[in-house]
Amino acid sequence: MREYDIVVIGGGLAGLMAAAAATKRGKKVTVLSLGSGTLTIGGGIVDVMGYLEGGIPAATPSAGLLQVGDKHPYKMIGRPAIEESIRFFKEICEQEGYSYIGNLDKMQWIPTAAGTLKPTCLVPKTMDTTELKKADKVIVLGFDALKDFYPSLIAKNFKKIPAFAQKEYEVVMIDPKLSEGRDVTALDVARWLDTEDGLASCIEKMRNVVPSGSVVIIPPVLGTRPNYLVKEKLEQALGCTFVETASVPPSITGLRLRTMLVRYLKKNGVRIVEQAIVAKSIVEENNCMAVITEGVDRERTYYAKSFILANGGFYGGGLLAEPGKVIEPIFNLPVEAPTDHELWANYSLFSSEAQPFAKLGLDVDEKMRPVDADGKVILNNVFVAGRNLRGYDFSFEKSGNGVAIASGYQAAMSV
Amino acid sequence: MTGPGLCPVSFISFLKRGIEMQKTTVVVIGGGATGVGILRDLCMRGVDAILLEQQDLAYGTSSRYHGLLHSGGRYAVKDAEAGKECIEENTILRRIGRHCVEQTEGFFARTHLDDEAFEGKWVEACAKVGIPTIPISVEEALRLEPNLSPKIKSVYRVPDAAIDGFRMVWQNVASARKYGGRVLTYTTVIGIEHSNNQVVGIKVRNTLTGEVSNIACDFIISAAGSWAGEIAALAGISVNVQPDRGTLIAFNHRITSRIVNRLRPASDGDIFVPHGSITILGTTSASVNKPDDTVPNAKEVVELLNIGEALFEDIRSYRMLRAFAGTRPLYSADPNATGRGASRGFVTLDHAHDGLKGFVSVVGGKFTTYRLMAEKVTDLVCGYLNVKTPCRTAEENLVEDTSPALMAKARLYFPAYGAELAASRLGSEGLEKVIARIQEKPEKRQLLCECENVTMAEVEEAAADSTSYMISDVRRKTRMGMGTCQGAFCTFRSVGAVDANGLSWGKDTNVLFKEFLQGRWKGIRPILWGNVMREMELTRGIYEGTLNINGAIDNEGI
Numbered sequence: 001m002r003e004y005d006i007v008v009i010g011g012g013l014a015g016l017m018a019a020a021a022a023t024k025r026g027k028k029v030t031v032l033s034l035g036s037g038t039l040t041i042g043g044g045i046v047d048v049m050g051y052l053e054g055g056i057p058a059a060t061p062s063a064g065l066l067q068v069g070d071k072h073p074y075k076m077i078g079r080p081a082i083e084e085s086i087r088f089f090k091e092i093c094e095q096e097g098y099s100y101i102g103n104l105d106k107m108q109w110i111p112t113a114a115g116t117l118k119p120t121c122l123v124p125k126t127m128d129t130t131e132l133k134k135a136d137k138v139i140v141l142g143f144d145a146l147k148d149f150y151p152s153l154i155a156k157n158f159k160k161i162p163a164f165a166q167k168e169y170e171v172v173m174i175d176p177k178l179s180e181g182r183d184v185t186a187l188d189v190a191r192w193l194d195t196e197d198g199l200a201s202c203i204e205k206m207r208n209v210v211p212s213g214s215v216v217i218i219p220p221v222l223g224t225r226p227n228y229l230v231k232e233k234l235e236q237a238l239g240c241t242f243v244e245t246a247s248v249p250p251s252i253t254g255l256r257l258r259t260m261l262v263r264y265l266k267k268n269g270v271r272i273v274e275q276a277i278v279a280k281s282i283v284e285e286n287n288c289m290a291v292i293t294e295g296v297d298r299e300r301t302y303y304a305k306s307f308i309l310a311n312g313g314f315y316g317g318g319l320l321a322e323p324g325k326v327i328e329p330i331f332n333l334p335v336e337a338p339t340d341h342e343l344w345a346n347y348s349l350f351s352s353e354a355q356p357f358a359k360l361g362l363d364v365d366e367k368m369r370p371v372d373a374d375g376k377v378i379l380n381n382v383f384v385a386g387r388n389l390r391g392y393d394f395s396f397e398k399s400g401n402g403v404a405i406a407s408g409y410q411a412a413m414s415v
Numbered sequence: 416m417t418g419p420g421l422c423p424v425s426f427i428s429f430l431k432r433g434i435e436m437q438k439t440t441v442v443v444i445g446g447g448a449t450g451v452g453i454l455r456d457l458c459m460r461g462v463d464a465i466l467l468e469q470q471d472l473a474y475g476t477s478s479r480y481h482g483l484l485h486s487g488g489r490y491a492v493k494d495a496e497a498g499k500e501c502i503e504e505n506t507i508l509r510r511i512g513r514h515c516v517e518q519t520e521g522f523f524a525r526t527h528l529d530d531e532a533f534e535g536k537w538v539e540a541c542a543k544v545g546i547p548t549i550p551i552s553v554e555e556a557l558r559l560e561p562n563l564s565p566k567i568k569s570v571y572r573v574p575d576a577a578i579d580g581f582r583m584v585w586q587n588v589a590s591a592r593k594y595g596g597r598v599l600t601y602t603t604v605i606g607i608e609h610s611n612n613q614v615v616g617i618k619v620r621n622t623l624t625g626e627v628s629n630i631a632c633d634f635i636i637s638a639a640g641s642w643a644g645e646i647a648a649l650a651g652i653s654v655n656v657q658p659d660r661g662t663l664i665a666f667n668h669r670i671t672s673r674i675v676n677r678l679r680p681a682s683d684g685d686i687f688v689p690h691g692s693i694t695i696l697g698t699t700s701a702s703v704n705k706p707d708d709t710v711p712n713a714k715e716v717v718e719l720l721n722i723g724e725a726l727f728e729d730i731r732s733y734r735m736l737r738a739f740a741g742t743r744p745l746y747s748a749d750p751n752a753t754g755r756g757a758s759r760g761f762v763t764l765d766h767a768h769d770g771l772k773g774f775v776s777v778v779g780g781k782f783t784t785y786r787l788m789a790e791k792v793t794d795l796v797c798g799y800l801n802v803k804t805p806c807r808t809a810e811e812n813l814v815e816d817t818s819p820a821l822m823a824k825a826r827l828y829f830p831a832y833g834a835e836l837a838a839s840r841l842g843s844e845g846l847e848k849v850i851a852r853i854q855e856k857p858e859k860r861q862l863l864c865e866c867e868n869v870t871m872a873e874v875e876e877a878a879a880d881s882t883s884y885m886i887s888d889v890r891r892k893t894r895m896g897m898g899t900c901q902g903a904f905c906t907f908r909s910v911g912a913v914d915a916n917g918l919s920w921g922k923d924t925n926v927l928f929k930e931f932l933q934g935r936w937k938g939i940r941p942i943l944w945g946n947v948m949r950e951m952e953l954t955r956g957i958y959e960g961t962l963n964i965n966g967a968i969d970n971e972g973i
Contacts, residue, residue: 042956051966114907114928118963145858147871150911153924183861246961248907315952321944323717341713345943349936349955350929350965357943358955395959398966 012037014386115157479741521575866898
């Protein structure tokens with residue numbers, strides 16, 4: 001029987017960050033992963049706190065942190081750990097040659113594929129808006145056949161944003177000739193640019209439509225690997241600045257971030273088990289002894305001194321919703337939810353209020369251990385991180401990856 | 416897109432021409448089954464007519480029901496005449512509506528919870544009105560429909576069929592247009608103009624532009640369904656229509672290949688109807704104050720699942736797509752009212768008896784008998800207009816078949832399964848146009864909506880139709896956004912496509928996003944658990960989290 005120091009359940013951003021922080025503390029870690037969480041959906045942009053209750057934009061992520069409600073995970077984690085976690089995350093990125101820009105004291109408003117701006121905290125350099133803000137003329141570049149990017153939508157809507165209205169926009173298209181009877185996603189274009197031939201061909205096509213000195217908004221396609229080679233080569237060849245937008249899945253920026261973190265973890269001796277469906281746990285007197293995975297072949301039991309539960313919320317399967325109740329499937333931890341299902345959701349999908357259902361989740365103490373309604377710790381060696389936590393609506397607040405990083409870090413530090 | 420419903424004179428350009436008044440002989444109010452049936456019948460008899468719809472075609476009850484083309488079995492015991500009308504119309508619609516009817520046949524199954532005594536009464540009543548009922552063994556029934564509960568006690572086969580409400584309405588309009596019929600959508604009636612107790616015109620408002628205009632006419636037929644009371648009130652006439660909300664669930668499985676009715680006195684949650692790859696379970700019944708109270712709730716859904724379990728034990732393991740609700744227009748006659756029509760299933764009210772000539776309301780009835788209702792009303796109106804041409808709506812098909820040559824061409828551009836679907840959605844003319852778009856730009860063959868197999872070219876064609884003003888209008892024409900993901904991926908693409916095509920209604924894309932996603936949300940909210948919840952977290956992650964549709968235009972900090 002092999003026993004680990006820590007078994008992390010979940011291979012999304014919260015789980016990977018928890019594993020990273022644990023190895024830094026010299027722990028022997030295994031990650032049980034089933035997919036990549038929301039990394040390939042929301043992507044590699046680290047939102048920390050964009051909007052407060054009432055839909056009021058926070059002046060800075062830092063200012064936003066001061067104004068969260070009592071049940072919010074940030075309240076439990078506390079300011080110092082949040083700051084440390086962000087610093088730690090940026091360190092990893094730096095070390096891996098894929099550094100992120102931004103800090104807690106500045107809100108970054110980045111362009112989206114819908115032609116809106118969204119407030120965030122940390123972004124890869126491919127989303128740096130410094131030159132975009134200065135430019136008088138902006139080119140919005142699309143790829144023929146890419147069905148998830150519409151440059152005219154961006155150009156038109158930016159004209160409605162006061163700070164962007166004075167700029168001149170030009171929409172240009174290039175044809176990557178990738179279609180050949182099948183559907184084309186941003187991932188296809190990014191893979192095309194990963195290759196030397198693809199990149200050279202793209203530069204040739206762009207040369208005809210993008211004058212030197214341009215600032216160019218493009219979909220997130222600047223390579224699938226966690227480095228800035230594609231961006232640098234393109235910019236060098238064309239004398240332009242490229243800015244990727246936040247966009248719909250599949251998220252290339254999220255893919256890069258995941259690739260980078262997995263590489264970092266493997267270098268640091270973390271074992272990652274893919275396709276691991278954790279079905280149940282063995283608990284003795286408020287301590288988890290092991291978790292058991294189900295697979296096509298057989299059950300496997302993973303023993304550890306501590307466990308980090310980072311298997312997501314409703315999307316990831318860490319929480320299961322039924323009419324009027326929520327189930328946490330591995331430890332059967334209590335989740336407070338209205339029995340009247342009508343109270344779970346607002347009538348309007350979009351409004352100035354967060355959605356009640358999005359805030360359903362597990363209660364924890366400041367060490368991220370699950371607690372009952374009276375605040376009593378239920379499991380001494382289980383620490384919770386990520387979307388299964390109670391009290392925040394990641395979509396509404398724009399706080400998803402920030403909570404993942406901070407809670408993952410805090411969980412690992414509390415072990 | 417075929418553009419059934421394309422008005423020869425587009426409403427917008429009509430308004431731009433100023434106060435010039437439109438003229439017609441008959442104005443039909445209501446773009447549901449009855450209204451379009453009347454429009455078609457009038458036009459086929461050579462009567463000039465305009466149909467007005469306050470929303471989009473089939474926006475009301477005609478698309479908010481289970482889509483069952485009744486054999487009449489459901490009514491045979493309680494209302495023999497309605498049962499007889501159903502079987503007759505059912506036979507006609509199978510013939511003329513081949514492209515909107517799926518001939519599934521139906522089962523009437525008695526569960527262990529249902530009264531055995533009713534069975535004999537039912538068989539007898541069906542025989543009396545000519546509805547064939549063929550008893551089969553439970554073993555045979557389970558062989559044909561393996562998902563049925565093995566606890567069922569007895570089963571009969573009946574000639575039920577599934578009918579696509581949207582398509583049926585569009586195809587009636589397409590047919591009417593061939594005979595000169597005109598349709599104005601998003602046009603609400605705000606006044607009935609009369610002189611010397613005779614209708615002379617109608618005052619309308621375009622609900623999108625707010626502009627008001629008049630249409631001169633000799634006759635007004637209100638086929639406004641649950642809204643009939645409100646229309647009559649504009650002329651100071653009382654029509655007592657009580658809207659009754661029925662909630663239904665759409666499942667993302669063909670749970671059954673046949674319609675399955677519960678063999679008991681008609682009640683809640685006892686009909687399952689397969690449509691293509693989905694199944695609809697209905698219905699609840701609750702009296703409501705407003706005809707547009709079509710917001711379903713979680714309690715109704717849970718009730719339906721509880722009841723539905725008697726026929727399909729695994730009902731809770733099937734993925735739901737959404738819940739939806741419509742209002743039945745239940746008519747109760749004022750004892751003092753006169754001028755009632757002959758049938759008990761529906762009622763034709765000639766308001767000449769109320770002192771206003773040239774105004775008729777048709778109320779009650781059901782989808783299955785829409786054609787018959789239309790025929791009766793048109794007979795009445797033609798009598799007044801001295802038009803002798805007989806009704807031919809039962810003889811002529813709604814739309815023509817797509818030629819084998821065109822289908823062969825379509826298969827070159829559509830995915831195999833998609834070609835048949837597209838042909839049946841679009842009709843020949845529309846299919847031709849979509850193929851032309853793909854020939855011009857081959858990448859337009861890509862699927863904009865993967866769930867429902869809808870190509871980019873088809874969405875662009877539907878969006879360019881003069882009756883499209885929002886993404887939901889495109890959805891009703893193409894089925895985009897109606898599958899498993901309920902708009903998670905296709906909303907962005909369709910808004911992008913509308914914008915890229917420079918369509919006039921695509922100016923405020925944020926409004927387009929919100930309108931469409933809110934429409935989807937209405938049906939998701941009451942079933943927000945299981946995989947539906949998972950999907951919703953994804954959808955919000957995309958549109959609220961990443962694209963910040965909610966925060967919209969913020970210029971903070973930049």
